[in-house]
Amino acid sequence: MKSDRTFFWRKLHSLSGLIPIGVFLIVHFGINYTAFYGEETYNQAAAMMGNLPFRYVMELFIIFIPLLYHGIYGVYIAREAKNNLSVYKYEKNWYFHFQRLSGIVVFLFLIWHVGTTRVAAAFGAEVTFDMVANLVANPVYLSFYLIGILMTTFHFSNGVRTMLITWGITVNQKSQNFGKMLGIVLFILLTGIGMIAIFAFVS
Amino acid sequence: MNQTFVHFIIQRQDGPDSKPYIEEFHVPYRPSMNIISALMEIRKNPVTRDGEETTPVQWESVCLEEVCGACSMLINGRPKQACSTLIDTIEQPIRLAPLKTFPCERDLIVDRQRMFASLMKVKAWIEIDGTHDLGPGPRMSEEDRQWAYELSKCMTCGLCFEACPNVNDKSPFIGPAPLSQVRLFNTHPTGKMQASHRLESIMLDGGITSCGNSGNCSEVCPKEIPLTHSIAALNKSTTAYSFKRFFVK
Numbered sequence: 001m002k003s004d005r006t007f008f009w010r011k012l013h014s015l016s017g018l019i020p021i022g023v024f025l026i027v028h029f030g031i032n033y034t035a036f037y038g039e040e041t042y043n044q045a046a047a048m049m050g051n052l053p054f055r056y057v058m059e060l061f062i063i064f065i066p067l068l069y070h071g072i073y074g075v076y077i078a079r080e081a082k083n084n085l086s087v088y089k090y091e092k093n094w095y096f097h098f099q100r101l102s103g104i105v106v107f108l109f110l111i112w113h114v115g116t117t118r119v120a121a122a123f124g125a126e127v128t129f130d131m132v133a134n135l136v137a138n139p140v141y142l143s144f145y146l147i148g149i150l151m152t153t154f155h156f157s158n159g160v161r162t163m164l165i166t167w168g169i170t171v172n173q174k175s176q177n178f179g180k181m182l183g184i185v186l187f188i189l190l191t192g193i194g195m196i197a198i199f200a201f202v203s
Numbered sequence: 204m205n206q207t208f209v210h211f212i213i214q215r216q217d218g219p220d221s222k223p224y225i226e227e228f229h230v231p232y233r234p235s236m237n238i239i240s241a242l243m244e245i246r247k248n249p250v251t252r253d254g255e256e257t258t259p260v261q262w263e264s265v266c267l268e269e270v271c272g273a274c275s276m277l278i279n280g281r282p283k284q285a286c287s288t289l290i291d292t293i294e295q296p297i298r299l300a301p302l303k304t305f306p307c308e309r310d311l312i313v314d315r316q317r318m319f320a321s322l323m324k325v326k327a328w329i330e331i332d333g334t335h336d337l338g339p340g341p342r343m344s345e346e347d348r349q350w351a352y353e354l355s356k357c358m359t360c361g362l363c364f365e366a367c368p369n370v371n372d373k374s375p376f377i378g379p380a381p382l383s384q385v386r387l388f389n390t391h392p393t394g395k396m397q398a399s400h401r402l403e404s405i406m407l408d409g410g411i412t413s414c415g416n417s418g419n420c421s422e423v424c425p426k427e428i429p430l431t432h433s434i435a436a437l438n439k440s441t442t443a444y445s446f447k448r449f450f451v452k
């Protein structure tokens with residue numbers, strides 16, 4: 001009994017979606033958005049991130065370990081659910097199943113995304129505006145990005161809504177409605193930023 | 204409408220390990236009959252639509268007024284109480300089947316043991332036993348009583364288990380109703396004295412963290428119990444308790 005740490009690990013899973021992964025997502029989207037101001041601004045911003053002190057340690061502890069933890073545990077959690085949307089077509093049930101589906105799609109997208117950027121960089125490629133522009137010149141890869149961005153923004157925004165419940169912050173109907181509004185606003189904002197950013201790379 | 208009979212399509216099963224099969228019935232129509240009274244007609248005259256004699260369809264019911272929870276079944280695919288579902292209010296032909304989340308015993312009877320076992324796990328009772336007279340307990344404020352009464356209406360019908368995507372064979376989840384009962388007994392002034400035991404019990408594998416906020420439980424609960432709000436409230440108390448346990452206790 002004493003060794004059952006489910007509560008701790010599940011709360012850590014929930015928290016990791018916001019801190020650090022969610023915070024990183026927002027920073028990442030912010031950097032990408034600079035592409036909107038042109039190639040040079042983007043290359044400067046990317047270089048600034050690339051030159052941060054302790055870069056590899058930070059990448060490991062702020063991005064890779066939390067993401068792998070959240071992602072792998074997330075797939076495990078998703079596998080425990082049975083799909084019952086055909087009978088229970090309620091709004092929150094859609095969100096529930098879409099949270100699981102989007103998590104798995106994001107997982108696949110990130111493998112591809114990290115493979116074509118960070119892993120490529122490790123083999124000598126340079127992370128610049130041109131690198132991304134060359135990728136999205138291919139409509140198939142552009143569609144990967146569009147789906148990846150949409151799934152991520154949904155997953156994160158809906159995650160913030162459920163997280164407020166998971167931590168007992170939004171308990172009654174009124175506050176849970178507020179949580180939903182917050183999620184919708186986040187979704188629209190992040191999707192807007194993400195879309196403007198990715199289309200800035202399409203010439 | 205000049206209806207003379209009601210068409211029933213019923214999923215039957217002879218025993219826990221037998222294969223389910225379908226039988227169809229025409230039941231003489233009466234105004235404002237419910238699913239139970241139709242099943243009683245079949246019991247009186249167990250002949251299928253094709254005129255073949257068969258065994259009477261088995262079901263469970265006790266109170267016939269939606270307070271005991273025994274008559275839960277799938278009516279046109281949706282989990283409902285057979286006693287309070289009126290024929291006139293639903294689409295025909297009417298399809299009946301046992302709940303899917305619980306093992307079938309026979310025909311429409313299921314074994315809801317999974318739910319009762321969960322209630323035992325979370326100590327869904329109030330400990331009042333002592334070797335001597337413990338005297339009257341503390342009183343509950345009227346304000347708390349009003350909403351706690353709503354939670355006490357739970358009749359362990361199991362519909363919230365049926366609708367929850369996280370209650371199934373692959374998941375250890377104890378289910379929505381037992382969680383709401385923890386909130387009820389942790390609000391009760393005497394029940395409160397074991398509050399930390401109940402919180403500990405729902406912080407284990409399959410406890411409160413197995414809830415994925417699909418909200419289906421509140422949607423299907425025939426007693427309109429605010430299960431999702433109960434769970435959110437327990438998220439607050441378990442989180443607070445986990446900090447207390449780590450830093451103070």
Ligand code: HEM
Nearest residue numbers: 014017022025071074075103104107156159162163166415
């Ligand atoms: C890598 C693949 C990912 C998978 C497989 C995944 C899976 C999941 C699953 C299944 C849940 C629901 C957990 C529950 O109901 O208890 C969840 C929640 C969440 N995820 Fe992810 N996720 C992934 C990536 C991400 C990313 C990139 C972010 C942030 C940008 C994120 C943020 C969140 C948040 C905030 C929650 C809400 C936590 C809660 O409700 O308490 N996830 N994730």
Ligand code: SF4
Nearest residue numbers: 357358360361363424
């Ligand atoms: S909470 Fe509602 S749906 Fe669940 S067992 Fe109790 S009465 Fe039935």
Ligand code: FES
Nearest residue numbers: 267271272274286
């Ligand atoms: S017979 Fe008791 S709830 Fe239907």
